[in-house]
Amino acid sequence: MATIQHPRLGKVFGVVKDSVTSFRGIKYASLKNRLAEPDLLGEYAGQINATKCGPLVISPKDGCDREFGLIQHSLPKPEFTFSDVDGLNLNISTPDDWQKLLGEGNGLPVFVFIHGGGFAIGSNAWPQYDTNRFVKLSVDSGRPVIAVSINYRLGVPGFLTSQELRDAGYKANNGLRDQQTALKWIKKNIAPFGGDPENITVAGESAGSASIWFHLHSKEPLFKRAIMMSGSGLFPKPLPPPVTEFAYSTVIKALGLDGLSAEERINAMVAIPADELMARVPRVPLMAAVDGDIIPSEPTFAKISKLSSAADELPGTKWCEDLAIGACQFDGSIMSIFMPGPKETLNSRFANAVLTTLTGDNEATAKSLLQDYAIPTASKKHSTLTDDCLYPILKFCTDLLFLAPLDAIAANWPGRSSVYLFNQPNPWVGPNKGKPSHVLDIAFLFQNYTEHMTVQQREVGVAFAKDLIGFCHGNGLGNVTGLYRSGNETKKVRVYGDSSKGITVNDGIDMFSEESGVKDTIVKYESAVGLDKIMQAWGKFLSGK
Structure with a gap:
């Protein structure tokens, strides 16, 4: 045990393993109730037992297994606990002898990770x-960092x-407010753990x-550097007010609260047991x-082009x-x-959405x-991911929702921007075996799957992690x-x-080349019709209209 x-x-107790000290489950904010704004914690009871992870926030109990399904390989996991108001915690991994590694700096660079999962x-x-192995690798490679992972x-x-x-005082985007509160907590409290509060990479x-893209709207600086992996303001795109009103009314009806007054509805939504809430809320x-x-x-492609x-x-x-x-190649x-x-x-249905959106x-x-993506206007019966029914649409999704935003953001970013492509195929049995699928880069980055990889696969993960550590x-x-760069310069x-x-x-x-494995199929339509128009077609398809 480390202290x-x-x-x-106050006194914080952690656990040492493989020359890395873990401090887990440290609360960074309190909540008056499940819908309230987070309050940054400033007072503690004098000591914190940070030897094990804290509770998860309210979420599906099979969430971890769902993501294992995407990765197509599971890991041993503990029994998780869940909490309505005590789930806002963070984990810190720091080199055991960080004091010796400081050199002339004020602290080690801090790597903060925000998990995905569709919110x-x-x-x-x-x-x-x-993040323990990630930190261990940073020490072994001579560029030590401190890693922090957060719940929201x-x-x-x-x-x-x-x-x-x-109107009742409950603001939107509590999850994003939680993240910003965690970043403020880290900046305020990370120095005694060995971190530099002015050198934070998210x-x-x-x-x-x-x-991360949404946090860039903040006038208050929240971090020094950013690493955006397989997502942007364009995916998952924020919901407009009509959609949030629809989701709210659907939840109210599902909970049987539609006959109550506004105050009664909100009070009931705050008080209903978490398990009942999870069981009764439909997929909205x-x-x-x-x-x-x-x-x-x-956010739109047009706005990004003016960054x-x-x-x-x-x-x-x-x-x-x-x-x-x-982004991952698939x-x-x-x-x-x-x-x-x-x-x-x-x-x-996909062809109809495209044809009825791009008319005249x-x-x-x-x-x-449709021809470029080999998507016919008539459909056949299919059932698997790799067949000629679904795969072309998923390739279209990769290009429109991930690669095109990546290209637009990096090309128009006014400061320094770097781009990576993760082309390592999924090595495990499942529908995406042999494809660089979504969230696979995480399995390689944090080094927690190395026992299930070949030596050559491990080398890819180590190289990827070392580069982000260097960043x-x-x-x-x-x-x-x-x-x-944008314009006539080659994009590397x-x-x-x-x-x-x-x-x-x-x-x-070159970004669009045989070596990169990425074609400019979708971006060439920017000048012809605009990618925002194509996004409208995609939204129409998803909505079933």
Whole structure:
């Protein structure tokens, strides 16, 4: 057991393993109730037992297994506990002898991770997010960091909003407010753990990456560098007010509260037992929402294209010094679980959404788009991910929702931007075996799956992790920092894998090339019709209209 005497927290007990000290389950905020704003904790009882992970926030109890399903390999996991108001905690991993590693600095760089999960599932207690091996690797590679992983509210407590709730004083985007509170706690309290409060890098995957984009709207600096992994403000896109009102009314009806007054409804929603809440709330969109505050307006490709000339729209472009952004080559795999309707009509419904959105003068563009992705207007019966029914649509999703935003953000970022592509195939049995699928980069990054990999696969994960560690130290991402440009200049990226082809890292690769494995299929339509218009077609397809 390890102990530190913290000037604000008191005596904090942690656990030492493999030269890394873990402090787990430290509360960073308190909640008056499940829908209230987070209150940054400033007073503690004199000592904290931080030897085990804290409770998860209210969320599906099978959430961890769901993500194991996406990764296609599970890890041993403990019995999780859940809490309505005590789930806002964080884990800290620090080198055991960090004092000897400081050199002339004020502290070690701090790596903060925000998990994904569609704003519905996720936790810092999940074994795939354990940061101990990541920190151990940072020490062994001569560039030590401190790693922090955070919990934040999800689902109803995190993202349910409506005019009725706001009139009662309950703000939107509780989950994002939790994240910002955690970042403020870290800046205030990380120094006694060995971290530099002025050298914080925030990384997030999927919904965690989108969260980072939303935090760039903050006028107050929240971090020094950002690593956006497989997500942006364009995916998962924040919900507009009509959708949040629909979700709220649906939840109210499902809970049997529609006959009550507004005050009675809200009081009941706060008081209903968590298990009952989870059991009765149907599948409705509960995600980050445009609220005129944390998310002032809907993000679009058009707005991103003006980043360099309209930085006031996104203040974080001024205070975030470095941006690294990347994607898995088949990130669209995540959308297989969201496909609406029966598979036998998938092609025709998708084609109809494209053709009815891109009408008139754009009809030829619509037909060209469908042809480029080999999506027929008539459908056949299919049932698997790899067949010619679903795969082309998922490839379209990869390009539109992940690669096109990556390209637009990196090309228009006014500061330094670096881009990576994770091309390492999924090595485990499942529908995505052999494909660089969504969330796979996390399995490689944190080194928690190394026992289940070949030597060559491990090398890809180590190279990826070392580069992100170097980024925390201000070294850029490999050798391509500042080389991703718009205009006539070539866009260079850093590519991880495919190890089966003898590739660990490929540096300085053209973004759209045979070597990168990425084609410019979707981005060429920007000038023809605009990617925002194509996003409308995608939204129409998802809604079933």
